[in-house]
Amino acid sequence: MTRPDEEAAVTGHFVRSYVITGGRRLPEADELSLHTLVTLAPDAELPLGASPEVREIWELCAGGYLAVAEVSAHLGLPVGVARLLLTDLFEQGHLLRRAAPPRAQLVDRETIEKVLHGLQTRYG
Amino acid sequence: MTSLLQDPLLWVLLAVLLAAVFAVMKARRTNMALRRQNENLRSARDGLQGERNQLYTDYAALRTQHSDALAEVRQDAEAETKDVLKSAMRTLQVLADEQQHVIDKAQRKYGDDSEILADLMLVDHTNSQFSRRAQGIAVLCGGWLGRRETIASVYDVARSAQGRIKHFDRVRINSQVNVSVAPRAVEPVAVVLAELLANATNYSAPGTPVEINIQTVSTGVCLIVDDAGLGMSQEEKDRAAELLDPQGPVAITGLGNPPKFGFAVSGMLAARYGFKVSVDSVSPYGGVRAVILLPENLLTTNVPEPEESGATGHRHADGQSAVPGPTPVPDPEPMAQPQRLTSMATSAHHAAPARPVGTTAGGLPKRRRISSVSVVPFPVDADEAEREQPEPEHGGQVTAARISAFARGTQLGRNTPSTEGPEAQ
Numbered sequence: 001m002t003r004p005d006e007e008a009a010v011t012g013h014f015v016r017s018y019v020i021t022g023g024r025r026l027p028e029a030d031e032l033s034l035h036t037l038v039t040l041a042p043d044a045e046l047p048l049g050a051s052p053e054v055r056e057i058w059e060l061c062a063g064g065y066l067a068v069a070e071v072s073a074h075l076g077l078p079v080g081v082a083r084l085l086l087t088d089l090f091e092q093g094h095l096l097r098r099a100a101p102p103r104a105q106l107v108d109r110e111t112i113e114k115v116l117h118g119l120q121t122r123y124g
Numbered sequence: 125m126t127s128l129l130q131d132p133l134l135w136v137l138l139a140v141l142l143a144a145v146f147a148v149m150k151a152r153r154t155n156m157a158l159r160r161q162n163e164n165l166r167s168a169r170d171g172l173q174g175e176r177n178q179l180y181t182d183y184a185a186l187r188t189q190h191s192d193a194l195a196e197v198r199q200d201a202e203a204e205t206k207d208v209l210k211s212a213m214r215t216l217q218v219l220a221d222e223q224q225h226v227i228d229k230a231q232r233k234y235g236d237d238s239e240i241l242a243d244l245m246l247v248d249h250t251n252s253q254f255s256r257r258a259q260g261i262a263v264l265c266g267g268w269l270g271r272r273e274t275i276a277s278v279y280d281v282a283r284s285a286q287g288r289i290k291h292f293d294r295v296r297i298n299s300q301v302n303v304s305v306a307p308r309a310v311e312p313v314a315v316v317l318a319e320l321l322a323n324a325t326n327y328s329a330p331g332t333p334v335e336i337n338i339q340t341v342s343t344g345v346c347l348i349v350d351d352a353g354l355g356m357s358q359e360e361k362d363r364a365a366e367l368l369d370p371q372g373p374v375a376i377t378g379l380g381n382p383p384k385f386g387f388a389v390s391g392m393l394a395a396r397y398g399f400k401v402s403v404d405s406v407s408p409y410g411g412v413r414a415v416i417l418l419p420e421n422l423l424t425t426n427v428p429e430p431e432e433s434g435a436t437g438h439r440h441a442d443g444q445s446a447v448p449g450p451t452p453v454p455d456p457e458p459m460a461q462p463q464r465l466t467s468m469a470t471s472a473h474h475a476a477p478a479r480p481v482g483t484t485a486g487g488l489p490k491r492r493r494i495s496s497v498s499v500v501p502f503p504v505d506a507d508e509a510e511r512e513q514p515e516p517e518h519g520g521q522v523t524a525a526r527i528s529a530f531a532r533g534t535q536l537g538r539n540t541p542s543t544e545g546p547e548a549q
Contacts, residue, residue, distance in 0.1 A: 013224075013228055014272065014276055014280060014284045014310075014314075015280050015283045015284050015287065016245075016248055016249070016252055016284070016287035017231060017245055017248065018245040018246075018248060018249050018287065018292070019283050019284075019286050019287040019292060020283075021245070022293060023292065023293040025242070026238035026241055026242055027238065028238055029236060029237075029238065034236060052277070052279070052280065072235065077235075078231040078232050078234075078235030078241055079232075079235035079236045079241075080235045080236065080237070080238045080241035080242075081231075081235070081241070082235075083238075
């Protein structure tokens with residue numbers, strides 16, 4: 001703790017998320033789920049006056065496909081906010097997206113537990 | 125002669141004469157007595173007058189003494205009030221800051237649910253306004269705002285200020301300036317700008333926009349706030365100018381009830397940190413034009429980190445994505461490798477959360493199989509790939525482990541509120 005006369009550090013995020021979204025309605029998750037993969041369209045050009053967040057997305061997505069969740073984590077923003085920005089870019093035609101890779105086949109919980117148990121008896 | 129003596133008239137005359145003499149003598153005596161009395165009275169009066177003058181001086185002296193004492197008491201009371209308020213506000217400031225952290229965390233935790241996130245944003249917005257008020261009162265009481273550790277671009281300072289007022293959605297920011305504000309001035313400038321924005325939005329019609337224009341001038345950078353309100357009268361302008369250029373501590377009791385803190389806070393902060401605030405010009409929209417002039421010594425041309433890492437450490441300050449690829453030095457951590465492959469632009473030297481992946485990767489051999497998930501195509505461009513250092517031996521495995529961990533993590537995260545725990549076991 002700091003002394004009474006000392007200036008304490010403020011550590012909260014400087015620019016609040018509702019300012020980044022401009023108070024707009026957040027999109028639903030249907031279009032861009034957490035593991036939808038996005039990348040820049042080949043001939044996309046950074047829009048003029050792009051916000052720092054959009055620039056960052058631009059740089060993140062320039063290198064290949066990245067999941068929505070990853071974009072959000074890299075930006076350090078809530079998924080919903082990243083999703084709004086991505087939706088904007090998508091609607092402007094700057095982004096390509098593809099569905100998430102198919103899930104690994106789900107094994108029922110019992111089997112997994114058995115395997116885990118077996119491993120634990122063997123190695124644990 | 126005898127006849128004369130016997131004349132009664134003579135006697136009468138004589139008697140009258142005697143009476144006259146007697147009367148004159150008596151009158152004279154009375155006169156003298158009166159004169160004496162008059163003199164006595166006069167001297168008494170002079171004495172009294174002197175006494176009165178003395179009393180007057182005494183009274184005046186006492187009066188000054190009294191008013192001095194009163195002023196002193198007032199000053200003491202004000203100082204004491206300020207001290208008390210300052211520490212009370214400090215508590216509130218800390219609480220607001222803590223709450224902001226909690227909200228940050230919650231926003232990240234429930235970020236996938238747009239409804240919850242929208243509600244959290246409302247809470248956040250209210251908290252920011254609350255925090256600004258607490259900061260304002262603290263400043264007037266001689267307290268501190270709280271310091272930022274990192275520089276911030278002028279644009280971000282403007283956006284931060286925007287977030288602290290009620291009608292933030294009416295604010296438009298136009299900036300072509302690529303300058304940053306020094307850490308110590310970041311918070312004060314944001315607070316002052318927020319106060320000016322609050323004034324601008326409060327004293328203009330609900331639907332009208334409020335503009336922030338950021339311009340470079342020869343002595344620094346100008347932040348110009350224009351509103352389309354009614355403007356201020358000359359009297360208001362004079363009062364504002366007085367508050368914006370304070371000659372000493374501002375009496376908080378002199379700010380009206382309900383108090384109008386804005387200009388007083390701005391003036392105090394401007395004086396303390398050495399920038400200028402003025403509201404005496406007219407905006408092109410007819411309202412007030414408020415100008416903050418930041419001198420060179422509060423500015424820096426360094427590029428700010430795209431985000432300041434919060435104390436919670438939840439932000440993966442993935443650093444200089446604004447300056448991509450400045451660190452060709454290979455990261456000693458193999459964990460960083462897949463990260464770099466999937467996102468070239470992110471700086472190489474800073475892997476996102478390595479810990480959970482590290483713990484999960486070591487465990488079950490089954491995870492390796494999920495390497496099929498790594499269909500995530502790597503950048504096709506060969507030039508980018510060759511920029512990479514030679515992959516560590518287990519690059520493929522680690523990639524697979526990481527991506528699979530991530531994939532399961534996101535799935536799990538959607539099913540349970542906990543994001544890590546059970547996975548690592």
